[in-house]
Amino acid sequence: MLEALESAGLEAWLVGGWVRDALRGAPCHDVDLCCSGSWQQSKRALEDAGIRVIESGIKFGGITAVALGERIEVTTYRLDGFYRDGRHPESVEYAERVEDDLARRDFTVNAMAWHPVRGLLDLYGGADDLSRGIIRAVGDPRRRFEEDALRMLRAVRFACRLDYIIEPETARALAECAPLLTAVARERVGVELDGILATGRGGDALLRYPELMCEAVPELAVCRGFDQHSRYHAYDVYEHTARVLTVAGELSLCSEDGRTPATAPSATLMWAALLHDVGKPECFTLDESGNGHFYGHPELGAAMAKRIMHRLALPSELIRDVCLLIRYHDRPLRPERSSLLRMVNLLSAGTDDAARLIELLFDIKRADTLGKAPSCFDYVEDIERMRLQVRALLGAGEAYSLKTLALTGRDLIAAGVAPGPEIGARLGSALDAVIDGKVANETAALLDYLRLR
Template identity: 70%
Template structure:
């Protein structure tokens, strides 16, 4: 991390700043055009937020946010006069969106937030006269820096130092920041997971102390931030490091904490087992040797199912006469509970559907045999469902679940991988696992002399059972012959 010194706000604006860069990151021509348009109108503008942070980390960044000394109307007038289109995207908070050369650039007025009474939004937003006032209201030091092609970097809260040390630190008093806006707590965890940073000590302490305030935040916003945390592949770390906050986000996790599973197959309580499954699922999804792809985003279906796969275990717990714990029916009960949680968090219907399918069948006994695997695949068949993807993610979940147990279970991973390879071959060979993948249709049956009606469906079901059992190949003529219609 390069060490940069703060620039004076009053520095002379050099008109030749177009080629300037921050740690090698060059702002887009469109963003420079917007800055010029604002400053040609007598306003002051700075690059702020994620673009600055990512440039200092020498990481790619796509979104550009600018902060400007003018009101949103003044900024709008300046941009329109320069031929830049404007969308009034957030005028309540002093923001507009400039659209230059097809690029969307957020432009927000310097502001100071008023009092927070709902733990989420300020009662009013007051225009600030200085970029310093605007930076003072921001959440974390690594996000509270501003940069200008001519004036350089403005770092009033040692954000560069925290980037160098790998720390997420609240601006000012952490508890105050979280009491103002409780969602900032999940944002802190998301940044820590995304950047693989540690939480500064006082900020971490405030996360635990203020976790209960998360109840004031709309559940949909909580769902968005949790999805962001899971997308980093480090959701398991978040569970281990910030359990109070994660349980505040999903209260059903609280009963899992410290819940002894009373079985030799589990070395951890339910909560820690879930955290380890989430960690393993995330890590292995990034390694090609384990079937992952580091260049692709991790599957949200896999991550959410790993997080919620055992959510109903405490509800289903029984102990036999020998003192062994059992959780009969927990996959089905977990799917129902997961549906309630995910709907509450405002997650999309298709994601909820697929996650609940994986949870329902994550404990399903499967064997490295053709008929067993095809029957397993048939459980995932349905309109709009990507069965090969889902069965692959079922194996990912089973593998992570196995590696989150006691070491005596680890050998099952070899069988899981053998089954995964067999499924790939079955799909490549065109073996049927559903009516849709059967090489026989209702039209074929009608052409063979079957009257339209319920018997069509019955015959197709018989044909599917036959090809899954290996009694008949998945071809039209062989299936018609099996049904004695050829």
């Protein structure tokens, strides 16, 4: 594609994330070309070379070239006009030089260009920042964030994804410009937050960039410095949340065999860790001995999480699962058959994926425990013991819901029970008996138990 463009008398470079990740020795799935020609000139040059073109972003001088199964974005050199909405330039002016195009980009690590003959063009020290693990704004960071406030969350996402730090001047601008985030559409904020959490380093984001994270989720602001007045908690609500996020992320990135899995941490677990205690400040009470209590905070937290996640336009299935985990994350569990199966039953409400959710519930309980005072850490052994018990129960086909019960309404009707409310009552009685270990989850045994045979 680059040769096709330059054979037509244009100049072209590979730019952005592909250059950054290539210098890191990391794979990259998005390849961008920047070209001196207008999008019409680029399109003509590519089509003359037999390359298919899609007019994907012509408003901003961009097209998509498709060849050999690869889709490459090709964009004209440009300068951005004034950003009235703090997100999109009002106008785009085409530039003659690649240097002008690089000057408008967000961070130094993304403002490099490479050509197979001319080599690396690095005007802002991006390669050096890569080697030092630094995210730095191109030019004046305040100006970059005032142009596009979403860049602030992108900075945090890059820092978390690459395990880098944001250099001090850029970090100061993050804190000072955080209120600008209110101008950004909430669904865009949700996408960036989801990307931050997907790195498994959301706890770092909370601790290092609290002003920005609390602007993204304002309900977190009241958690900062909120003393829990509890011997079970060594940290305030906000720092506890950050530590739970950190533990959940780190343990998710370590498989049981000690190798790092290829998949990102569960989005359900990460969002549940972020919001699991968001209801605590509103539920706080102090008893006569000076001990803090948070009665009802899981239920309130689930309701608040639902509102927050809807506001951020997150998927409904994700919201449902996160709210289930938050609602039950603090409910006591005993290493007993009935206690464990009844919890799986609660998690099965509205979903057929209770087996996955119970694993995530143990994950959030484990992370929550390790984010408290050290005196609580022994409970992790109980959690892991109960996890193994549940796996054994589910592996043996034990029932935890009417869907998993080896008895149906049709079976009861065939046995002579009249259709109506009695069907549901008898099925519920049979399920309770199975959960309590009084009868095996087998059709014949259940009919005998109900005295229908």
